[in-house]
Structure formats: structure tokens, C-alpha cells
Amino acid sequence: MKTHARPHPALRGLPGAGAVLALLLSSNAGGAKSPPAEPTVEDLLNRTDDLMRGKSSVGTVTMHVKTARWDRKLTLKSWSKGTDKTLIVIEAPAKEKGTATLKVDQDIWNYLPKVDRTIKVPASMMSGSWMGSHFTNDDLVRESRFVDDFTCTMESRPKDNPQQHYVIACVPRPDAPVVWGKVVARVRGSDQLPDNITYFDEKGTLVRTMTYDEVKKLGDRTIPTHMKLVPADKPDEFTEMSYGDLKFDIDLPDSTFTLQALKR
Amino acid sequence: MRMLLKLAWRNIWRQPRRTLITIAAMAIGVAFSMAAIALSDGLFEQGFDTVVTRSLGHVQIHAPAFPQERALYDTIDDADSLLAQVAALPLTAAAAQRLFGYVLLAASDQAAGALLTGVAPGREQALTRVAERVLRGRFLDPQPGSQIVLGEGLAETLQVDVGGEVVAVAQAADGALASELLRVVGVVRTGSVATDRAGAFVHLAGLRSMLGLERQAHEIALLARELDQIPALAEGCRTALAGRGLLVRDWRQVQPAVAQLLNLQSVTVWIVLFTVFSVAALGILNTSLMSVFERTQELGVLLALGLGPRRTVALVLLESCCLAALAALAGGALGLLLDWYLVRRGIDLGFITQGWSWMGALFEPVLHGSLQAYGALATIGGLFAVTLLASLWPAWRAARLQPVVAMRQE
Secondary structure (H helix, E strand, C coil): CCCCCCCCHHHHCCCCHHHHHHCCCCCCCCCCCCCCCCCCHHHHHHHHHHHHCCCEEEEEEEEEEECCCCEEEEEEEEEEECCCEEEEEEEECHHHCCCEEEEECCEEEEEECCCCEEEECCHHHCCCECCCCCCEHHHHHHCCCHHHHEEEEEEECCCCCCCCEEEEEEEECCCCCCCCCEEEEEEECCCCCEEEEEEECCCCCEEEEEEEEEEEEECCEEEEEEEEEEECCCCCCEEEEEEEEEEECCCCCHHHHCHHHHHC | CHHHHHHHHHHHCCCHHHHHHHHHHHHHHHHHHHHHHHHHHHHHHHHHHHHHHHHHCCEEEECCCHHHHCCCCCCECCHHHHHHHHHCCCCEEEEEEEEEEEEEEECCCCEEEEEEEEECHHHHHHHCCHHHHEEEECCCCCCCCCEEEEEHHHHHHHCCCCCCEEEEEEECCCCCEEEEEEEEEEEECCCCHHHHHHEEEEEHHHHHHHHCCCCCECEEEEEECCHHHHHHHHHHHHHHCCCCCCEEEEHHHHCHHHHHHHHHHHHHHHHHHHHHHHHHHHHHHHHHHHHHHHCHHHHHHHHHCCCCHHHHHHHHHHHHHHHHHHHHHHHHHHHHHHHHHHHHCCEECCCCCCCEEECCEEECCEECCCCCHHHHHHHHHHHHHHHHHHHHHHHHHHHCCCHHHHHHCC
């Protein structure tokens, strides 16, 4: 089966979030509208894909980053098209307004309004924090590569109780240039929406946990609207994202995702 | 005694060729030892000045975690007033503060990670030589501005030169993505591989506002007025900053490796001196022993005439001392000449190298000697000590002679 990453459009605009959900999605569109009784990994991916996918999206997100050093609340506006094109612009606070990140394929550019310059993030800085959050630039890029880099298997499924989870374990393919040794996703048995995803390093130590909650109807879809990423070694820190308004399948021209548009 | 001296002087000239050869060997030993000491002292001074005084500073002040972590947040808070405080200490000759920041520097086509050092240009020159190391362009102007001086390798990586523009991007202390447009005013070669490859200098004030660390610094470096006051200056800083929770270290603590290597250098000199003098001692031993053996009969007569064993010892030692004195005169004169040349002209290695770097500092290609009284005194004192030691055995042999047996010897 040839698979391609197809992140949840609402999350595509955000680093890591896309990668996180990409494993739940595949290109084999046209799955069942209602949850199959005994879904395979593929079914689960297809089902989520079908439910959450959009050709494009426009949304507003509030991001709250808390670290030992800072407490940041940002309002972001994001545009995405397909899996490869993403544009995120900071709308608030005023000091950072206009700062923008453009991702096209594997490349990231930052637009810095203060100096009116666009800077391509070099390979050496990909592991650096994105806008002071717990996401890295690499997370942003990895979203469109997750299924290429990982092999996923179903570890367990809910028995009689719908409160139980599907557990999907993903390990990197040999030679995949990834930092994770293993990624485990838990999908709710009741509605087959993501509940949490845990990331382990190559030694099997938990590195971070992403949890999803506040399932709500946004636009025409029901999805988790709140996500929280907590690094395992600093349990007091987190990066939290809440979706405000979100629209799917908007007609976005490719010119939205160019360096010229980045400068506006 | 006068008589003995006269006798000794006459005796040594009974074999003028041997005497002259021995004196020449000793004199050359003295001259080259003096030159070696002068050169070594010169290297030490040059090394100390270049690596310690004009790079590290004599005393450094940091937040306790900074030397290990070099993290953005390991700052000296309220650095301006602290700097004023330690700069006003009576032992302080100069003091400067620095702020460091890891940034992404982007030129039109290239980008690279870099370590920015924020300096106050006026104060920095009083400590380090960075402003003298400018290859092209100039160092930062005294007035704060959006200027940057790039390390040579960094300028090459970024493909930008004097007059060009770079953008510095960094995560500020509050997590925000900070940026600053900077004009390249100069390119430096400091001799520190790390700085030249990925370092750059900017105005302290500019880096502070970019990183959101308006009142902080990562490092305060000080120079003492006299080198022997360094520990006292460090102690003075500790007292002045007591209760601030800061780490005050002298250069030995900052760079123990440099301290060890500088110590090792003086050890090397003593090894050289020891070798030279060992050879000289064997020469004296040989000459002295030969002259005693040759004169067994004569010494027997002297003993029979009532020259006691103590005066016999004294005679042999005096003979050696006459050799040493002549060697000291000749060698000292030659040594001073060599020293003078080393101090005035030095050894120019310009044909081999443009200058080299050691311990992160750039050295001039000319090695200079340093003339100090102890060099000549130690060498000549050593010469006499070695001479006396080497002559003890022959003198003792002479004193032990039985006059009757000795006189009969052919």
C-alpha cells in the first residue's frame, strides 16, 4: 500500500500537530462514513482521513506556551493547502504581529516584519523551537513525511467497552531521518478520534505527550479543538493550542504560499 | 690564599690549549643558556600577554552556571552597576562586560548559526586585542549602532564583506523571534578558531535590546594593574560582590590548561639548563681530573713541603673556579649579545608562518626574548655551582695523595 501523509487540515497549519495526526490519515480516501465495527489500522486511518480531511483550510488558533522562562499567548492565523503548503501569521501580540512562517514541501521561511526580510530556516536550525513553543521547525516539516517515515501497527483495540482505545504503534522505517524511536497513538473507541499521542526516543524513554480534547463541531466537522503538548522531562511546561474559527475546502490560490505573499 | 690563587692561575695556563677549549665549551654553554632563558621568558610573556591579559582578562565574573552551560539565562543581572563597582576597585586597571547570543545570521544567499558577542567598543579595547585584529574594514564605532564585525570564516560562509548587510535572528529571552538588521563594518581574525569560524561582534546595547536582556551581561572581565595583584583583585571582586551569587575566577581557574602549559614552559627551560650544565660538568670533571693525574708527582712535592690536604683541595677548586670565571666573563658577554639581539630583533618566523594561534589567541610571527637579571645570574651561579661540584672529586683525590708514594710516581 502506498501511503501519503494527509494531516488533518485544521492542524496542518501548526507545527507538530500535523505530524501528530498524519499517522491517522492516509491517501486512500473513500472509506466508510460510519465507523467500521472492527477497523484495521488502515480503516482507522481512512476513516479519520475521510472525516477530517479538507483540500484546504483557513483557521485561527490561540497558542499558549508556558516554560520556566516565559509564558506566551499568541493568536495565529493559518492557511493550508494540500499537505505541502502552509502559511502561519502571528496576529497578536502587537510586538510580534506580522511575523510569518511559510512552509512549502520541506522548506521553511520566516518573514520578519521588523527588518522586512524573509529568512530561510537552515538545516542546522531545524531542531530549534518554533516561535518559542515546544514544537520544532522540524515538526512543521515532518508533518508531510510521517507516513513515509513510519510503519504503523495496531497494538490493541477496545474490547466490549467503548471507553477503551485503539492503540497504534509506529516505528520509524530503517534509514528514516527521524528523531523518534517510537510513536504511540491512542484513538478513542467511541468515535475514533485521537485521544493522545506519545513520543519516545531511541532508548524507549518518553519524550513528550500530546493530548487532544474538547471535541466540538467546527465548521462542518466534529474534531478535537484543543491540543496540549507536554515535554516529559519538564512536566510543568506545555504548549497548548485551541482552535477558534476554522473553515475547510476554501478556494486558496497557490500564490498564497509564495515568498511574495509572505511579505504581503 | 693569594699564593694559592696565583698558583692556580699559573697552573691552568700550563696547558693553554686544553684550558681554552674547556673555557670555550663552558662559555658557549653559558651564552646559550642565557639566550634560552631570555627566549623562554619572552615566549612566556608573549604567551601570557596574548592568551591571558589580552584575551581572557585576569579575572572573570559570571553567573555560576554560565561557564558550564553558556545558556542565555545565566546572566549577571544589573551588570552596569556591578561593572562600575568592580571597575572602581583600586587594583582594577580595566574592566568590560560582554553579552553573548546564539543567533542565525542571514545574508542575501547564505545563512549560518553564529555566536554574537555584544561589547562596549570603548571598554573592550582596553582589555582585548580584537579591535587590532581587523583584517578589512574597521571595528565597531564607539557610538552604538546597527553594526557587526564578522569573524573571517563566518564572512566567508555568509559570502558577505564590509559594507554588506546581514540579518540576525534569535529567540529572545521572552521566547519571541527577535531580529535585527546589521551592517558589516569589519572582518576580524582573532586567532580563536571558534570565533573566526562562527563568531561576530556587535554593540552591547543593540544585542541587549534584541535579546530582551536590557540590564544583563554574561561576563565581566578585568585586568589587574600588576600581575602579582591578580589574586588580590579576584579577592577584592569577591568581597565587593558578596551576596550576589556570582562566580569570580582568576585566569588560572578560567583556563587551568593555559596555566599548566605556561608552568610547563618554565620547567622545559630548567630541563634545558640542566642538560647544558651536566655536559659542562663532565667537561670540567675531565679537565680537573686530568690535571690532577698529570701532576701527581708535583702535588706530592707540595704536600711534602707542608701544603695541607685542605689547601690542596682549595688549590684544585680554585683552578676550576678560574676556568669558570673566565668562562663566565666570555659566556656572559656573548650571552648578553645574544639576548640583546633576541630582545631587539627577535627571531622572525615570517618565512614559515604569518602568525599562529594557540589557546584561542593569535601570536605574532616574531619571537622576542625578554632580558631579566635572573637569567644571567642563574646561569653564572649555576656555572660556579656545577664547577665546584665537578671538581670536588679530583680535589679530594689530590688531597688524599701520600707524599712519598706520589713523589715516586713517574
